Amino acid sequence: MNPIVSRRASLVTGAVGLTALVGIAATVWLGLWVTPPAVGMGNLVRLLYIHPPVAWVCYLAFGVATAASLAYLWPRTRSRSWDRLAGASAELGVVFAALTLVTGSIWGYPTWGTWWTWDARLTTTALLAVLYVGYLAIRKVPGSPHVVARRSAVVAVLAFVDVPVNYLSVYWWKTLHQTGTVLDPSKQLKVHGIMAWTLLLGFVSFTLAYAWILVQRYRVAALEDHRDSDGLTSAIAERIAEGAGSPTRGTPSAAPAPTVSTSPAAASLGGNGAGSLARGVSSELDGASSVVAK
Amino acid sequence: MLSDARLVAAKDLRIEMRSKVATNQVLPFALVVLILFAFALNQDPPALAAAAPGLYWVAVLFSALLAVQRSFAIESADAAGEGMRLSGLDPAGIFLGKAAAVAVQLAVLEVLLAAGMAVLYGARLQDPAMLVASAGAATVGLASAGVLYAALAAELSVRETLLPLLLLPVLAPVLMSAARAWQDSMSGRPGLGVPWAELLVVFAVVYVSLGVVVAGPVMEVT
Numbered sequence: 001m002n003p004i005v006s007r008r009a010s011l012v013t014g015a016v017g018l019t020a021l022v023g024i025a026a027t028v029w030l031g032l033w034v035t036p037p038a039v040g041m042g043n044l045v046r047l048l049y050i051h052p053p054v055a056w057v058c059y060l061a062f063g064v065a066t067a068a069s070l071a072y073l074w075p076r077t078r079s080r081s082w083d084r085l086a087g088a089s090a091e092l093g094v095v096f097a098a099l100t101l102v103t104g105s106i107w108g109y110p111t112w113g114t115w116w117t118w119d120a121r122l123t124t125t126a127l128l129a130v131l132y133v134g135y136l137a138i139r140k141v142p143g144s145p146h147v148v149a150r151r152s153a154v155v156a157v158l159a160f161v162d163v164p165v166n167y168l169s170v171y172w173w174k175t176l177h178q179t180g181t182v183l184d185p186s187k188q189l190k191v192h193g194i195m196a197w198t199l200l201l202g203f204v205s206f207t208l209a210y211a212w213i214l215v216q217r218y219r220v221a222a223l224e225d226h227r228d229s230d231g232l233t234s235a236i237a238e239r240i241a242e243g244a245g246s247p248t249r250g251t252p253s254a255a256p257a258p259t260v261s262t263s264p265a266a267a268s269l270g271g272n273g274a275g276s277l278a279r280g281v282s283s284e285l286d287g288a289s290s291v292v293a294k
Numbered sequence: 295m296l297s298d299a300r301l302v303a304a305k306d307l308r309i310e311m312r313s314k315v316a317t318n319q320v321l322p323f324a325l326v327v328l329i330l331f332a333f334a335l336n337q338d339p340p341a342l343a344a345a346a347p348g349l350y351w352v353a354v355l356f357s358a359l360l361a362v363q364r365s366f367a368i369e370s371a372d373a374a375g376e377g378m379r380l381s382g383l384d385p386a387g388i389f390l391g392k393a394a395a396v397a398v399q400l401a402v403l404e405v406l407l408a409a410g411m412a413v414l415y416g417a418r419l420q421d422p423a424m425l426v427a428s429a430g431a432a433t434v435g436l437a438s439a440g441v442l443y444a445a446l447a448a449e450l451s452v453r454e455t456l457l458p459l460l461l462l463p464v465l466a467p468v469l470m471s472a473a474r475a476w477q478d479s480m481s482g483r484p485g486l487g488v489p490w491a492e493l494l495v496v497f498a499v500v501y502v503s504l505g506v507v508v509a510g511p512v513m514e515v516t
Contacts, residue, residue, distance in 0.1 A: 073508070073511050127463050127466055127467075130463040131463045131464065133459075134456075134459045134460040134463065137456060137459055137460075138446070138447075138450075138456060138460065141450050141451075141452055141456065143450075147449075150511055150514060151446050151512070153511070154446055154508050154511055154512050155443075155446065155460060157504075157508065158439075158442065158443075158464065158504060158508070159464075161500060161501075161504070162464075165467070
């Protein structure tokens, strides 16, 4: 177990991860062996249990990234935790957007006769992925943490404009892509029986998988931030010690900054104040778990 | 806010009038792009006339990229941008002013490029009302989204490479809608272009509104 994450938080996220894994396995089993082929679409309908849930998680991930970015931009709730959550969620959103495009393409080839077509839904999904790739690129541009967080948050909010356009594109334009998969425009269910339950399980399982990976990615981001800040603190302490006249320090080979905290776990366990750092990280991670749970 | 916007727009346009960067560099660049498209399509008149609206708006898009970069490059000398922000101007006013100045420059460029397209590609500019209406909405959208992203990228060392990555996907719907609206007009079916023109108006309204709201955080002095 990771020593700087509280035991309770680890157990909760572990349970979420396990449930997601079991749920996805059950979705695959039900989708491939138990559910019947559809009238008209035949066995191709089995992609129904993967493609819409993956697309839903893509929207959800970008929605969470935008909500967290808005929370960061709002002066009363401004906190680096929101920035980490936004970054983690956007990364997952890009992965799930790519998965949406790949699974859609696999479905499109036998149904439409082509891997790709310049359909409104496909085009806007590709644009959405590229927009958030730009967001991830701007996150990597160096700067003080709050400047990076602020400009990233603005880009995330601006990029989200494409999400409703993407969802509504199949209603606005005549497209090859079908309209809503689960509900028709009058909100009546279009899928029934075991197929509906399998689809529901797919939605729940992929959402849980997203939540689990999100928490793990958030933890890594928190560890990276603490490594950086701890590294700086240690470097300053060493320079102060040099100034105090320690003859063994200050040689070029003993330059302080590069030697500090290459391992986050070692950093948190090695020096004085490790306990308080661990408690600080744990409380932040608990906070993240509760955000995700909400 | 609006008086601040007027001040900033007048300042930017005055700088452009005096420096002549837009007329000496951006406009010739746009014409070069038009000529390159003709080379790429083997100088085939029917193909060029058919593709003219799309090629025209791609040339406008690239020029807009240069114009918005230029809009913030003029603020980098002598820390002029920081001076402007510290002078108490409303960030939303700065955004609106810069967007208005870019929109005016783009409008002039579009008129000249349209003449170039008519001459070089043999395109027929039919139904001017629809062309002007859709181009007007598209210009406001290009300028507002462009200025917003250029403001974000202005302080970055990698702005030249990052700005196109951030901005071009955002502007893709404008390119698509404007090209379709112009295509419908130029082929004598302006009625078909109305939904595209409406989409351009929605895009312009959304990005002007978002720009006014987020201008504060974007231009926050750090």
